[in-house]
Amino acid sequence: MKVKICGITDLQSALAAVQLGADAIGFVFAESKRKIDMKAAKEIAEKLPESVMKVGVFVNETKKRIEQIASFTGLSHIQLHGEETPEFCRSIGYPVIKAISVQTENELSNLQDYPSEFILLDRRKGKYNGGNGTSFKWQEIKTEELDGKKIILAGGLDSDNVLEAIKLIKPYMVDVSSGVETDGKKDVKKIEKFIEHAKGKITRGILK
Structure with missing residues (x-):
C-alpha cells in the first residue's frame, strides 16, 4: 500500500515521512492552514528522493499559475481539488490527480470522463477543499465504477481506521x-x- 503525507510545510517532517516509508509528499498551494509558498516547497522538494511523488494541491487555479508553480517547485504531480472539468485536467502538462468530494450515495460513473490516471476520494468539503479531518461511509463507494483508475483514499484517515x-x-x-x-x-x-x-502485514494480507 502506498502512502501520501499531505500538507507538509517543513523539511524535517518531509524527510521523516520519507524515511518512514511515505511514497508521496503533498504541498498545498490553495487557501488552507497548511498553505506553503513556492520557495519553501522548492527547498523541500529538492531534498526528496526522485522516487517520491511531489504533489502540488490546487483549487480552481489557472493553468498558467499551476504550471508556473510546478516548474519552479519541481512537482511531479498536480492534484486538482476544485471544480475543474475533464477538459481542464487534460490541458495540464503534468500527471493529474483529480480529487472528488464524496457524498452519501455518490454517483462515480461520470469520473470515467476524466483523463486522470488517479482519482482521489475525499469527504464532502468543509471550510477548506480537503484536509478537514472527516471521513465518509467507505462501504457505500462502488469502486467498480472507477475501473481502470488508481484510487487514492483520503478524508479523516488515521492509524486507527486506515486498515x-x-x-x-x-x-x-x-x-x-x-x-x-x-x-x-x-x-x-x-x-x-x-x-x-x-503498509503492515495485515494490509498485505488484505490486498493479496
Whole structure:
C-alpha cells in the first residue's frame, strides 16, 4: 500500500515521512492552514528522493499559475481539488490527480470522463477543499465504477481506521494530513504509526 503525507510545510517532517516509508509528499498551494509558498516547497522538494511523488494541491487555479508553480517547485504531480472539468485536467502538462468530494450515495460513473490516471476520494468539503479531518461511509463507494483508475483514499484517515478503509476500498494509495498531526503540526510518531498500519502485514494480507 502506498502512502501520501499531505500538507507538509517543513523539511524535517518531509524527510521523516520519507524515511518512514511515505511514497508521496503533498504541498498545498490553495487557501488552507497548511498553505506553503513556492520557495519553501522548492527547498523541500529538492531534498526528496526522485522516487517520491511531489504533489502540488490546487483549487480552481489557472493553468498558467499551476504550471508556473510546478516548474519552479519541481512537482511531479498536480492534484486538482476544485471544480475543474475533464477538459481542464487534460490541458495540464503534468500527471493529474483529480480529487472528488464524496457524498452519501455518490454517483462515480461520470469520473470515467476524466483523463486522470488517479482519482482521489475525499469527504464532502468543509471550510477548506480537503484536509478537514472527516471521513465518509467507505462501504457505500462502488469502486467498480472507477475501473481502470488508481484510487487514492483520503478524508479523516488515521492509524486507527486506515486498515478498515483499505479493506473496504482496496485503494492504490491512502492520503493523510490532519490524521498525523498534533495541535495542527505534523507529528512524526503519528506518521510512523500510520505508515506502519497502512503498509503492515495485515494490509498485505488484505490486498493479496
